[in-house]
Amino acid sequence: MKVSFVGNFGARPEVAKTILGKVMEKIEPTILFDIGDTQRLIPALADAEIVVSHIWKKDFPEAPHLKFLQSPAAGLDLIDLPSLRRGVTVCNVDGHEQAIAEYCLMTMLALSHKLVDIATAFKESSNWSGGGAGGGPLHGEILGQTVGIIGYGKIGREVAKRAASFGCTVVAANRSPVADKGDATEIYPLVELDRMLPRCDVVVIAAGLGPETRNLIDAGRLALMKPTALLVNIGRALIIDEEAVFNALKDNKIGGAALDVWWRYPSPAEPNARPSNFAFHELPNVLMTPHCSSATDGARDRRLSGIAGNIDRYVRGETLRNVVLTT
Amino acid sequence: MKALFLGNVAVDTYEGIKGELPSALECAIVNDPVDRSLLPGAAADADILVSNRWLADFPPAPKFRLVQSVATGVELFHMASLPKGCAVCNAFGHETAIAEYVVMAMLALHHRFFQISGEFRERGSWATSWVQSGVPHGEVRGTTLGIVGYGRVGREVARRAAPFGCHILAANRSPRDKDGDVERIYPMTALDEMLPQCDTVAICTALGPETMGLIDARRLGMMKPGAFLINIARGQVIDEDPLFAALSGGRLGGAAIDVWWQYPSPTEPNRRGSGQPFHELPNVIVTPHNSGWTGGMVRRRWDEIADNIGRFCRGDSLINLVTTS
Numbered sequence: 001m002k003v004s005f006v007g008n009f010g011a012r013p014e015v016a017k018t019i020l021g022k023v024m025e026k027i028e029p030t031i032l033f034d035i036g037d038t039q040r041l042i043p044a045l046a047d048a049e050i051v052v053s054h055i056w057k058k059d060f061p062e063a064p065h066l067k068f069l070q071s072p073a074a075g076l077d078l079i080d081l082p083s084l085r086r087g088v089t090v091c092n093v094d095g096h097e098q099a100i101a102e103y104c105l106m107t108m109l110a111l112s113h114k115l116v117d118i119a120t121a122f123k124e125s126s127n128w129s130g131g132g133a134g135g136g137p138l139h140g141e142i143l144g145q146t147v148g149i150i151g152y153g154k155i156g157r158e159v160a161k162r163a164a165s166f167g168c169t170v171v172a173a174n175r176s177p178v179a180d181k182g183d184a185t186e187i188y189p190l191v192e193l194d195r196m197l198p199r200c201d202v203v204v205i206a207a208g209l210g211p212e213t214r215n216l217i218d219a220g221r222l223a224l225m226k227p228t229a230l231l232v233n234i235g236r237a238l239i240i241d242e243e244a245v246f247n248a249l250k251d252n253k254i255g256g257a258a259l260d261v262w263w264r265y266p267s268p269a270e271p272n273a274r275p276s277n278f279a280f281h282e283l284p285n286v287l288m289t290p291h292c293s294s295a296t297d298g299a300r301d302r303r304l305s306g307i308a309g310n311i312d313r314y315v316r317g318e319t320l321r322n323v324v325l326t327t
Numbered sequence: 328m329k330a331l332f333l334g335n336v337a338v339d340t341y342e343g344i345k346g347e348l349p350s351a352l353e354c355a356i357v358n359d360p361v362d363r364s365l366l367p368g369a370a371a372d373a374d375i376l377v378s379n380r381w382l383a384d385f386p387p388a389p390k391f392r393l394v395q396s397v398a399t400g401v402e403l404f405h406m407a408s409l410p411k412g413c414a415v416c417n418a419f420g421h422e423t424a425i426a427e428y429v430v431m432a433m434l435a436l437h438h439r440f441f442q443i444s445g446e447f448r449e450r451g452s453w454a455t456s457w458v459q460s461g462v463p464h465g466e467v468r469g470t471t472l473g474i475v476g477y478g479r480v481g482r483e484v485a486r487r488a489a490p491f492g493c494h495i496l497a498a499n500r501s502p503r504d505k506d507g508d509v510e511r512i513y514p515m516t517a518l519d520e521m522l523p524q525c526d527t528v529a530i531c532t533a534l535g536p537e538t539m540g541l542i543d544a545r546r547l548g549m550m551k552p553g554a555f556l557i558n559i560a561r562g563q564v565i566d567e568d569p570l571f572a573a574l575s576g577g578r579l580g581g582a583a584i585d586v587w588w589q590y591p592s593p594t595e596p597n598r599r600g601s602g603q604p605f606h607e608l609p610n611v612i613v614t615p616h617n618s619g620w621t622g623g624m625v626r627r628r629w630d631e632i633a634d635n636i637g638r639f640c641r642g643d644s645l646i647n648l649v650t651t652s
Contacts, residue, residue: 099466102491106434109427113621115435116444119614123606126597128590128615141424141621165490166427265453272451281448289440290447290456296438296466 001315002065004030004048006041007055010072015304019052022308025315035060050314052307058083068314070307074294075236076324077209088327091310091320094154095302096294100206100234101158103293105166107258108147108202110287111230112140117284143167148200149184150193150216151175151207151235157182159204171196175212197224202232209236219244228255234293237263237276246278249285256285260293328640329353329390331373333366333380336397340377343625344633349640360593375636383408393639394652395632400561401649402534409652416635416647419479420627421619425559426483428618429529432583433472433488435612436527436555437465442609468492473525475541476532476560477503477512484529485509496521500537515541522549527557534561544569553580559618562588562600571603574611581610585618 005016011033020029032044035055045051045063054073058080069090071079076092084090110116118139121127130136147163149156152172160170160183172178173188173196181187188196190212197203203225207213217231217240225231231254233240242263248254262275280286310320330352332341338358348354355369359378367386370376375393380403391410396417404415435441439455443464446452455461472488474481477497485495485508497503498513498521505512513521515537522528528550532538542556542565550556556579558565567588573579587600605611635646 098468098492102434102466102468103438105491106431106438106440109431110435110440113428113431115431115612115614116441118617119441119612122613122615126591126599126606126615128596130615130617130620136617136620138620138622138625139617141427141623143423143427143623162487162490165487166430167423271453273453274451275447281451287444288447289444290453290461292443292455292461292464295455295461295463297463298466298468300463 001025001027001049002030002047003027003050003052003311004032004044006032006044006051006053007035008033009054010052015072016052018300018304019308019311022305023311024308025312027311027315050311052311054078056080056083068310068320070310072303072307075208077236081325081327084327086327089320090324090327091322092324093303093306094322095306096299097154097158099296099299100155100293101162102296103260103289104155104159104204104206104232104234105162107232107287108142108163108204108230111256111258111285112142112145114139116287142202145169145201146171146199147202147204148172148196149204149206150190150239151205151213152178152182152184152187153206153208155206155234156204159206160184168202171199175207194221194224197221198226200229201226202230205231205233205235205239207235207239209238213239215239215241217241217245219248222248222254225254227253230255231257233257234260237261242276242278246276246280246283249280249283252285256287258287258289260289261291265291328375329355329373330375330377330636331355331357331369331388333357333369333376333378334359334397336379337377339625340397340629340632343629344636347630347633347637349637352636352640375639377632377636379403381405381408393636393645395635396649397628397632400533406650406652411652413652414639414645415649415652416645417649418628418631418635418647420631421624422479422483424621424624425480425531425619426487427621428583428585428614429480429484429531429557429559430487430491432557432612433467433527433529433555436557436581436583436610437467437470439464441612467527470494470526471496471524472527472529473498473521474509475515475518475528475530475564476500476538477506477509478531478533480559481529481531482506482508484531496524500532519546519549522546523551525554526551527555530556530558530560530564532560532564534563538564540564540566542566542570544572547573547579550579552578555580556582557584558582559585562586567601567603571601571605574605574608581612583612583614585614586616590616 005011042061050068052070055078146169149172152174164183170184171186172184173193175190178187266273370388377395383405391413394415443455471494474497477499489508498518500515591598
């Protein structure tokens with residue numbers, strides 16, 4: 001069985017090598033990091049029955065034997081589905097949802113408690129304001145707050161479970177109907193998001209990027225949010241209108257934000273690229289991280305074990321896990 | 328019936344609860360030490376003291392029958408200077424806010440949040456991102472949290488940590504029943520059995536003879552290499568110098584410290600919380616004893632204090648009775 005690990009995610013040594021170390025069945029692997037290397041991409045795709053890649057471009061060479069495309073990422077937004085031949089099963093990964101849920105709780109707590117401001121002022125100038133001697137400015141807490149989750153999938157449910165134990169009221173909005181509400185008290189259809197947003201003290205974006213979610217949080221919807229509301233985005237940046245959210249944060253139209261996903265990413269030419277054309281890094285009410293909410297040791301282990309397990313299942317003719325669609 | 332509200336926290340409390348107090352209650356508001364000259368007159372005929380302190384050199388207060396602390400700790404009340412038979416009550420409402428802080432700090436330490444977000448904000452460094460093949464950070468799922476002092480705060484911490492998939496252990500001075508969220512509760516005398524198992528240790532105990540210096544060099548040495556320590560209790564529960572050595576030397580992975588060994592004074596308002604430069608360590612989150620200082624805490628605490636004053640005035644049984652002088 002020929003398996004090709006392709007691109008700067010699937011063919012990354014610690015990804016491909018770790019997966020290969022966990023695969024039990026006999027396979028013939030090919031590893032190609034640079035998808036711009038057409039000379040090597042052509043044979044890598046020509047024979048492969050399984051490809052591990054988070055990316056599939058329109059101009060990719062023929063892959064006549066491809067049956068199973070395993071993405072090492074959760075989002076399939078870089079996979080051009082129409083260019084895949086008919087009958088290819090596309091799987092994504094899970095195991096990151098617990099790590100990302102931890103990030104969501106951590107950032108909603110840190111924003112409410114003003115942790116970064118307080119800790120920085122205390123570290124830099126031993127500013128005891130609001131502490132020690134008693135008196136002084138109070139910070140917030142999440143007990144009793146309403147958390148609204150956009151996209152009630154695996155991540156959203158893990159967020160809900162944790163937030164509920166903090167005494168939050170959890171509501172969610174989801175594109176398709178949800179049978180099991182989990183820890184949420186109410187699920188809105190995504191088309192009725194405008195009814196949910198004004199209720200929320202915290203809005204967590206845990207949706208994938210697609211036609212229904214692209215630019216979902218625009219200036220109009222930001223204006224529906226409470227002026228104190230906090231926004232946490234671990235979905236995809238393009239779900240939020242970049243300029244509108246920057247202005248809302250700069251002008252304190254919303255309370256604050258924690259952003260892990262971005263409108264711009266680094267490239268070899270610009271490894272320290274700023275993540276947006278707008279200066280989010282100058283805003284005091286923004287917590288920002290470099291797309292790493294899922295980059296925990298545990299999540300990597302769960303994801304890579306899941307991919308290895310799926311390769312084994314395919315070779316043995318068993319049912320695959322995390323099937324998103326079949327072309 | 329007269330009540331004396333003494334000190335800045337009590338003054339704020341009065342402003343917050345004056346609408347809920349019995350109408351017959353006469354209140355004297357003394358913003359000690361600013362209005363110290365008013366204290367003798369106000370203390371002479373007050374039945375109720377609302378404050379965070381009553382010091383040995385304060386003027387006579389022969390009529391006090393209820394001392395209502397505006398905080399949980401009552402160590403600043405000099406019991407011998409209070410009239411005999413006076414009820415001393417404390418106030419809570421902070422336990423949920425502090426529990427939020429403990430879980431937040433635990434998450435931030437395991438996720439290396441300050442280092443990663445700081446690098447990204449200041450220098451645009453993507454080094455920890457999957458995009459750049461960064462080294463993974465930790466998560467709390469599957470790790471073991473040890474709670475030292477399983478009282479009100481400790482139980483609230485356990486309740487919040489459990490859905491993260493942590494294993495939760497606790498150590499408590501007085502025996503406690505096993506709790507749904509906790510796998511095992513050790514007696515404090517068996518703390519040494521618990522410490523080596525923990526990836527995170529959260530100090531949630533009161534300060535007393537048994538807990539002063541409880542976490543000393545020997546016990547710090549028993550903790551797992553790379554473990555995290557969170558202290559929201561009192562500075563003196565941990566030995567200052569060995570903790571600094573363990574953190575600066577890399578023996579421990581990091582710490583979140585909210586309570587300190589020394590505090591600011593009017594003459595030194597920006598005094599450092601320790602003789603050791605904890606604030607210079609990148610793996611230490613430092614906050615100025617305000618883990619519980621939330622808007623919700625103040626409202627809950629005011630409600631308890633107003634409730635207790637009402638009970639006292641009606642002759643009903645008191646809540647939160649700590650001791651009788």
